[in-house]
Amino acid sequence: MDIFVQQLVNSLSVASVTILIGIGITLIFGLAGIVNFAHGEFLMVGGMATWFMVGAGMNFFVALVLAGLLVGALGFAAERCLFRFTLNRPMNGFIMSIGLSVILQHAVIRVFNEFQKSITDPVGLVWTIGGVDIIAMRAIVVAVTAVIVAITYFGISRSRYGMALRASVSDRDTAELMGIPVRRYVTGVFIYGSLLAGIGGALMISLFPITPFTGSVIIIRGFAVSLIGGLGNVGGAVVGGLVLGLVDGLSAGYGYPEWTDAYSLVVMILILVLRPQGLLGGTLGPKAS
Amino acid sequence: MPMTDNSAGKTGAAPEGVRARDRLALLTADNAAVPLPTGVQAITAILLAVLLIALPWLGLGYRFLSIAITTLYTAIGLYGLGLQFGQAGIMSVGHAALMGVGAYASAILSVQLGLGFWTSLPFAMALSAIVGGVIGLPTLRVGGQHYIIITFCFCALFVIVLTNGGTFTGSATGLDVGSVTPLPGINFDKLSNNYYLVLAALFLALAATYLIGISRYGRTLRAIRENEQLARSVGINVDLHKLGVLMVSGLFAGLAGVLQLYYLRHISPTLFGAFPSLYLALMVMLGGARYLYGPLIGAVVVNFLPEVLNLDPVDSRIAYGVCLLLVILLLPGGVGAGIKNVYCAVRGGFEKQGGGTNGRA
Numbered sequence: 001m002d003i004f005v006q007q008l009v010n011s012l013s014v015a016s017v018t019i020l021i022g023i024g025i026t027l028i029f030g031l032a033g034i035v036n037f038a039h040g041e042f043l044m045v046g047g048m049a050t051w052f053m054v055g056a057g058m059n060f061f062v063a064l065v066l067a068g069l070l071v072g073a074l075g076f077a078a079e080r081c082l083f084r085f086t087l088n089r090p091m092n093g094f095i096m097s098i099g100l101s102v103i104l105q106h107a108v109i110r111v112f113n114e115f116q117k118s119i120t121d122p123v124g125l126v127w128t129i130g131g132v133d134i135i136a137m138r139a140i141v142v143a144v145t146a147v148i149v150a151i152t153y154f155g156i157s158r159s160r161y162g163m164a165l166r167a168s169v170s171d172r173d174t175a176e177l178m179g180i181p182v183r184r185y186v187t188g189v190f191i192y193g194s195l196l197a198g199i200g201g202a203l204m205i206s207l208f209p210i211t212p213f214t215g216s217v218i219i220i221r222g223f224a225v226s227l228i229g230g231l232g233n234v235g236g237a238v239v240g241g242l243v244l245g246l247v248d249g250l251s252a253g254y255g256y257p258e259w260t261d262a263y264s265l266v267v268m269i270l271i272l273v274l275r276p277q278g279l280l281g282g283t284l285g286p287k288a289s
Numbered sequence: 290m291p292m293t294d295n296s297a298g299k300t301g302a303a304p305e306g307v308r309a310r311d312r313l314a315l316l317t318a319d320n321a322a323v324p325l326p327t328g329v330q331a332i333t334a335i336l337l338a339v340l341l342i343a344l345p346w347l348g349l350g351y352r353f354l355s356i357a358i359t360t361l362y363t364a365i366g367l368y369g370l371g372l373q374f375g376q377a378g379i380m381s382v383g384h385a386a387l388m389g390v391g392a393y394a395s396a397i398l399s400v401q402l403g404l405g406f407w408t409s410l411p412f413a414m415a416l417s418a419i420v421g422g423v424i425g426l427p428t429l430r431v432g433g434q435h436y437i438i439i440t441f442c443f444c445a446l447f448v449i450v451l452t453n454g455g456t457f458t459g460s461a462t463g464l465d466v467g468s469v470t471p472l473p474g475i476n477f478d479k480l481s482n483n484y485y486l487v488l489a490a491l492f493l494a495l496a497a498t499y500l501i502g503i504s505r506y507g508r509t510l511r512a513i514r515e516n517e518q519l520a521r522s523v524g525i526n527v528d529l530h531k532l533g534v535l536m537v538s539g540l541f542a543g544l545a546g547v548l549q550l551y552y553l554r555h556i557s558p559t560l561f562g563a564f565p566s567l568y569l570a571l572m573v574m575l576g577g578a579r580y581l582y583g584p585l586i587g588a589v590v591v592n593f594l595p596e597v598l599n600l601d602p603v604d605s606r607i608a609y610g611v612c613l614l615l616v617i618l619l620l621p622g623g624v625g626a627g628i629k630n631v632y633c634a635v636r637g638g639f640e641k642q643g644g645g646t647n648g649r650a
Contacts, residue, residue: 086617094434098570100614102609106604220441258453261449262449272431273426
């Protein structure tokens, strides 16, 4: 039982990173209408930046914030220089994002190298609660994710900015007529999603080592999470992330670990075929194709 | 050179009563283009064929010929992808896995039953076509982007299944096969003969692509691409046509996969994973899927560019990504569209000088 609880806590921290990337994708894909395949690379860049800054003697939590800002700036640049021109042709944007992901991946290899990087546990505490050992850093990861989820959820569903954003998704022209600067909102969503990817990367490297190729693995899980929950649906991304994280974490402990990656793929294909709008419902993605 | 333009011109000139679906095809044809004379097309085709056939005799060396073979069998797979994306507008980023289905089917038939190249080829191609169709089933229900993600998932799943497949699929190390069963008097162990084998298959693929492009079937596909709802409303069976083109694309992929298998003699799961699939998608975008020679151009550029520039793998991939971004931003139709525009501009210029009608690019 103790082992089960420990597995559960560990799975929860893994799920947190998945949720962060899933929320980023669900917002960018579902609300801004951009299929950004380089989102996983954004996360990887965030992790690498954190590794570099911590290696240079910086406090982990300062590095986390800086990594988030750095990747947010990266997202801003990508949106302004690349995706802005393909808003009406999402397919071209998608292909371009593949190119961007190849560039980022190999640029990181060129700057550092292709070996895996890790940092020592920045907190280094272990709490024992009722006979269960909980690594403090993992709890912090879960807490940070919970705060971000709450902010995002209320921002999208309650604030007037979130309302304007949802209005511009459901009817772009009318929203523009009502004076909503739709383009600026697209940029804003893209930057916010990228920022989350940067923070996710920083949190990820505090849990496990990452390589320049981590992004291309995690991106699939991100898409799985956002599609399972329903595009543009923050709550859905949380549910999707939890389902996927728990399945993964528990299968690593109890099932067939060599098939771990296959589970998320099978779940995603089934959801896409049977319920394209996701479990909790969402937008069907960009309308123009 | 573009196969989309002339077909529309021919239909327009056809004297018999134009039916609704032909009218739709007319509506949807690329009407901004200047129809190219078939004479130019024929000359281009002959020049290209002569160049490709003469290639092994130019004394360019073993390495050059090896890359040429890789380019050609990749191009065969790309023609399938070009058909489904260029004609029907269905993009896939798991196409390498479809090639892998063909390659692995052939390799497993060879290892388990001892079938050779020629006998396993039809089975491998058929299996690839069927798998292509089955993966395509969801695309009838969900939109294009969802289909792309499904193909990517399929690709990742395929690699996991192969890696965990034990001795049947050879796990991570893969499978080995013998050489191509020699035809009377032709031994395919010789590199130039292997080249001609792949080249013959490429000519087949080119011919098939051209014929599909000018046929009623091709026009219907383009109509679906341009406006699916309109196509459906004039009575075109959209689902059947989409599945059909995906299966044809699978046939091409199977052929390419078997050729790849018998050229390399050894296959492993990583050859058919996410990266090769993305590369195929990039090549077809780079070359221009709507043009007859687009996929070939894409394959040549991508396979020979690192060699010509003498880049190490990391730099070549960065260069590749940058090229891709530039092509999408500046030439959304691919290099093929660029060449056509230049050609049309030059031709238009000549006609203006001669006092002819304006040929706009």
